[in-house]
Amino acid sequence: MSRFASRELNDYLRERDKLGEFNRVGWKKCAEFGIHGLPVPKDYGGLGVDPLTTVGVLESLGYGCRDNGLVFSINAHMWTLEIPLLEFGTEEQKRKYLPSLCSGELVGGNAMSEPASGSDAYSLQTTAERRGDRYILNGTKTFASNGPVCDLMIVYATVDRSKGPNGISSFLVERQSPGFKVGRELEKMGLRTSPMAELFLEDCEVPVENRLGREGNGKNLFTHSMTWERSCILASAVGTMQRLLELSIRYANDRKQFGQSIGKFQLIGSKIVDMKLRLDEARAALYRTAWLQSKGKSVFLEAALTKLAISENWVRCAEDAIQIHGGYGYIVDSEFEREMRDALGSRIYSGTSEVQRIIASSLLGL
Ligand SMILES: Cc1cc2nc3c(=O)[nH]c(=O)nc-3n(C[C@H](O)[C@H](O)[C@H](O)COP(=O)(O)OP(=O)(O)OC[C@H]3O[C@@H](n4cnc5c(N)ncnc54)[C@H](O)[C@@H]3O)c2cc1C
Incomplete structure (x- = not known):
């Protein structure tokens, strides 16, 4: 896996990162390799x-593929669209969409966030009104990963605002649906090869058969999808951290200052040890959660902790890698600064680090 990824997915990464360009060829290659359809x-x-094998493969993908944006796009597609479709879709919906999602022919994601609702996701304003055999959706979504290149999105909307979170439903919305408009592309500081856009629903018509799950079940569906996402989305980051650690050890051994390898300075050695500790913590959290999932256990707490541990450790690992590489680490060519930009996003998507702490503390009985 990691050999395929490093050989096939890294070409022209600097240029694509600069231009914010999605690697559609890489997307297709990954799909052909079987990644999109792992679970x-x-x-x-x-x-x-099973989940444990899935995260193991994704970890190898992250080790070999330096294009974190491409990997993020694949993850968004898997965890926010394929998994809820698999769990909550009708047989007809699954047969209609899943094969083309696994083959990479269709690109997808989800649209929950709105200009006024982020962490407080269930306060969304987008409405869905049933009219005969269709729903009419109205509202604005933002931060939709894969939005600019999407073919299919799960869109969350409320059918009854008075019911609060219990009024939320989810819909499979095809790009060509009347009234579905992809807005401006949002340029990001990191994960730049994963495109993101605003989405507009203007009397957007969605056939009733494209409602996913029952009416009012959107909160459960989103929670289910987020639990998977938080458990697995950063598996590739564990592979990335392993790569950053190996590069840092090599550099610390090769680079000489004051007549010796910088790795012999205890301050540098201790940074390397911290990188290894953080990697081990991240990997242990990842494997434990995936193992519990493979056993069919509920993992609300473990998923929040996994997401929190890996994202925070990834950022610190990238920071240490830059510091160990000195001036070279700060130069764009070295690619460590891109790793840092990419890592920072992980503290925000799928619920911010603060939100993971809130979830975890409440599940711990506080
Ligand atoms: C790379 C990336 C990809 C994304 N992809 C998608 C996508 O595909 N689909 C989608 O729907 N959304 C997506 N998002 C949006 C993401 O889910 C939101 O950015 C995230 O939920 C936070 O919402 P917000 O940005 O509105 O921040 P806010 O909720 O406004 O939060 C701002 C700050 O306040 C803090 N905060 C908020 N509430 C509390 C609280 N109760 N206690 C303590 N602190 C709090 C937050 O932690 C944060 O630090 C993506 C975001 C990023 C960065």
């Missing part, structure tokens, strides 16, 4: 492997 049963075009 999807073979019946629907996937590989049907």
Whole structure:
């Protein structure tokens, strides 16, 4: 896996990062390799492997592929669209969409965030009104990953504001649906090869058969999707951290100052040890949660802790890698600054670090 990733997915990364360009060829290659369909049963075009195997493969992908944006796009597609579709979709919906999602022919994601609702996701304003055999959606979504290149999105909207979170439903919205408009592309500081956009729903028509799950079940569906996402989305970051650690050890051994390798200075050695400790903590959290999921256990707490541990450790690992590489680490060519920019996003998407702490503290009984 990591050999495929390093050979096939890294070409022209600097240029694509600068231009904010999605690697559609890489996307297709990953799909052909089977990545997009890892957790999807073979019946629907996937590989049907268990969560522990899935995160192991994604970790290798992150080790070999330096294009964190491409990997992020694949993750958004898997955890926010394929998994809820698999869990809550009708047989017809699964047969219609999953094979093309696994083959990479369709690109997807989800649209929950809005200009006025982020962490407080269930205060969304987008409405869905049933009219005969369709729903009419109205509202504005933002921060939609894969939005500019999407073919299919899960859009969350309320059918009854008076019911609060229990009025939220979710819909499979195809790009060509009347009234669905992809707005401006949002330029990000990191993960620049993963495109993001605003989405506008202007009397957007969605057939009733494209409602995902029952009416009012959007909160459950989103929670389910987020639990998977928080458990698995940063598996690739563990591979990235391993790569950053190895590069840092090599550099610390090779680079000489004051007549010796900088790795012999205890202050540098201790940074390397901290990187290793953080990597081990991240990997242990990842594997434990995936193992529990493979056993069918509920992992609300573990998912929040996994997301929190890996994202925070990834950022610090990238920071240490830059510091160990000195001036070279700060130069764009070295690619460590890109790793840092990419890592910072992980503290925000799928619920911020603060939100993970709030979830975890409440699940711990506070
Ligand atoms: C790279 C990236 C990809 C994304 N992809 C998607 C996507 O595909 N689909 C989608 O719907 N959304 C997506 N998002 C949006 C993401 O889910 C939101 O950015 C996130 O939920 C935070 O919401 P917000 O940005 O509105 O920040 P806010 O909720 O406004 O938070 C601002 C700050 O306040 C803090 N805060 C908020 N509430 C509390 C609280 N109760 N206690 C303590 N602190 C609090 C936050 O932690 C944060 O530090 C993406 C974001 C990023 C960065």
